Amino acid sequence: MQSGRNAMESMKESAANAAASTKSGMEKTKATMQEKVDKMKAHGPAGKEMAREKKEERKAEAELDKNEARHQNAAEKLHNAGPAGPGHATGGTYH
Template structure:
């Protein structure tokens, strides 16, 4: 049975992949409109298909990582935990604020 956290992560991965695929389709349409020949139109279609395939691969990888429980909430990058000493981009965050440390 999938956990709620895993399901939510899968929904997010699916939504992101959908957005990437839509972006690729829109970009293809723009490139076809500005193309100066049939070759440029074919290249635009090929680039779209590659981007869509890449988005699908990333989605499947995210699903696998979510099932394995390796999604790191700290980094937002599946399978890439921050390690024993997480750091933040915010000043003072991720640092030990106790005196003498």
Template structure:
């Protein structure tokens, strides 16, 4: 029974991680497109550089958010598969 529960939690974690990765990819793409638009309309080299820096900040934030969500998914999986019994099915509490 426990093996099935662990497998189910692994599937949930994988699906959540895929969603987080897809979301991060979309955020990175939006940041790149916005940077290109800003660089096209900017006349001043400083404005172009600011657009690039803004894009880098958004890309970095998307990656940090993705990694944080992966960590949360792993923690949720561990919490869901935690067993209150010790080795060989013996209860870990006071007898």
């Protein structure tokens, strides 16, 4: 039963990591598209450079968010897949 629980926790973690990667990719794409719009609206090289910098910041933030989510998913997996014998917080009561 324990191996089944570990397999389920691994599947949950993998699904959550895939979702975090997808969200990060979408945020990066939105940042790139917004940069294009900002560059078209810019009046000179300084405005275009600001648009590029803003894009890079948004992409870096998306990557940080993804990594944070991966760490959180791993920690949650460990927490949920802990020992489940009597006397442990995740299983039974201690007599």
